[in-house]
Amino acid sequence: MADLSINLAGIKSPNPFWLASAPPTNSGYQVQRAFEAGWGGAVWKTLGDPILNVSSRFAAVSFNGQRVAGFNNIELITDRPLEVNLKEIYETKKRFPDHAIIASVMVEPQQEKWHEIIKRIEAVGVDGYELNFGCPHGMAERGMGAASGQVPELVEKQTYWAKEAASKPVIVKLTPNITDITVTAEAAVRGGADAISMINTINSLAGVDIHSWNTIPHVGGKGAHGGYCGPAVKPIALNMVAECARNPRIGLPISGIGGISNWQDAVEFLLMGSTGVQICTAAMHHGFRIVEDMIEGLSNYLDEKGIASVMDIVGKSVPRYSDWGNLDLNYKVVARINNDICINCNKCHIACEDTSHQCIDMLKDESGISFLRVREEDCVGCNLCSIVCPADGAIDMIELTNELPPMTWNERQAYLGGIENESVDFAK
């Protein structure tokens, strides 16, 4: 069996599955239940000056009957006194010494505030800290969370102040509510962070009730933006992880967060440069027990691939992620329909005909039986038909051989630039 244990910037845990700082890690009772279920670590619900919460707090987005495709919350950081949380952290760590407990922290952007809270947490013993620079709602209106996480100077300074007081690794949790997340990631590097985690939730309004015209959720008829997470945000999170992972000026371990619902999602994050993952929505949807399949699925995957340790797959796909200008313009795929598998729903035809390149024909054979065929000469290899196809294996994207050597846009422009310069020279 593969070794699932990880070491993220010195923080060790028996597996890469941590609960993210959120409602599931609100108390010692919950975190201990999670550890019993098999979770490798937990980032405690953000510690700070206890706040007041509102009711209601959560909302979810369903898609075609699938519940919790996306999840939205307006809950703030912990509403429990710091000493209660610290006592429970102490008890939990004592009961589960091999599991990772990371304290999420958020205070006002002042050096003494950071020193004071880190010192108090140090006293009970945690495996690391996660600085919450991401919470997008409520706390941001008070200059904390995402509000400070969007200002690179504040990220750098606060990281520095936390590091001044901390003896354990400091993870900086980044907000996605920013144009380029690598800018704040680099600020965390300058502040001395040991690792970064991403993404926190995305500014969101889950919906509007079309009958009452209230926001979803609403608090007595009034709403405010929340933070969006769950399966719907995974592609956004994965890109941000990848952008940080491939940026040579960052070079820190990454704790990946955002819509991870199962072991396959986790593998994707690991391949794209996460050393471990944090999960919340999936647990909120199904309970802590889901981690059993995550652990087993990951373990089976590694065994089937003959990989000894989960750490061996971290970042393996990062070199394959680049800029558009580095993609080969001469690479060519086309769609091919396997008529023996095709069930003739014609979804590929109408998708291609109406919205892509009009190259899938609906035909009838000599006995009048309908079939679909791709005119390969007109196919641009966009993938749309294979995306909408409901019959697994009915459409393959076939790689065509090309006599032309690979040529990227950047190479092409460099080459054309050369010709232009020559022609200018010639004109002289």
Place this chain on the structure above:
Amino acid sequence: MSMTSPLKDELELNFQEAERGLSQREALEEANRCLYCYDAPCIQACPTGIDIPTFIKKIASGNYKGSARTIMTANPVGASCARVCPTEELCEGACVLNHSTKPIMIGNLQRYSTDWAIQNKQALFKAGKKNGKKVAIVGSGPAGLSAARELALLGYSVTIFEAEKNPGGLNTYGIVSFRLPQRISYWEVEQVKSLDVEIKTNTRVGLDVSADQLIGEFDAVILAIGMSSVPKLGIEGEDLAGVYDAIDFVKATKTGAISDEFIGKKMAVIGAGNTAIDAATCSVRLGAEQVAIIYRRTQKEMTAYDFEFEFAKQEGVGFHWLTAPSRILADESGHVTGIECMKMVLSEPGEDGRSRPVPISGSEFVIPVDGVIRAIGQSRYIGLIEQFGIKHDDGVVMLEADSYKTSNEKVFACGDVIFGKGQGEAMVVSAAQQGKDTAYEIDLTIMGEAVDIA
């Protein structure tokens, strides 16, 4: 009589609709499973061409009224058809998911949408602007109602003449309540009536009003009179009080209080079509202790739909294949005591292409029964057809090729009255489409081709 004989009010419960409709959640999940095929084969397989992916998509989006409208636009008796269509032979049989997972429950989804419209008292259509033309329709069954609906939308003044007390024809009187409650048929009738269609019930054409009168007073007449009673078996004892016509037998369960006279009785049903199944399952639900279907051919030749056959078996109906009745026996006071049958053997196919059953001599045996129900097909309203002076073949009205025109240019016919002799279809859904097509043909005949502005 059995000690556990059900009480009379329990019998009433037996005639409540057997299958429960989908819950909102079930409907939503099923609707979302639909692939929303383009040029979908389910549409092609529906005789009325309901845009099935569209009505299902509308369930998924919560547009229930639009969904019901999509259904009822194509099929004016779409709520009944949701319950009685042989969907596995039509839409569901054509579903592309038969090739990958399992077909969409199209019938149940159709029922969901139309039930919603019924429960929410939706009026789905408005009459068209009156064009001054009048059409008489004889019969308010699926074909007549569908023709009326389409003509009303096109602006015709439509009068339906119905011999029965209530409109709806087969859907009101001929299909067992536990499969098709009367209120469904009545809702479809109301939808048509709301388009200013007048329905004259208790009005028998040929008796209360003559065929000539209709031909003289209306611009066109549609004969949608369906079929008549079950013919006699031609055997000894069939005039006994305990021998029933299956059509009347089913109708009795839909028109008055449920009878308790069959509790604990043994019943035989002669024939193996859908009406025979209805009569047999009705008998079971009336409390009969034993119900046997007697059929002179085999299960293979049986004309009942597979799902009907399955339903009958589930209800506990027994089957005697290759068996034909030869005599109905009674005691001295005239009560049926048994039915004498002969075993049959199938020989070479006859003119109709079906193997002919031939009796095995000396194979007589008696099945003890208390009652016998005839369900060997239906006779025709030949007298009425002849009053209209139109050509027919044994009561099957003959039509011009690719048309619903009879030999009288003002008289059209559709539904069961044109079914038989290699013509037409027996399904409710086919009758609905014929009614629509008849309406379009009348419009074309009376109003002429639409002027091509271009």
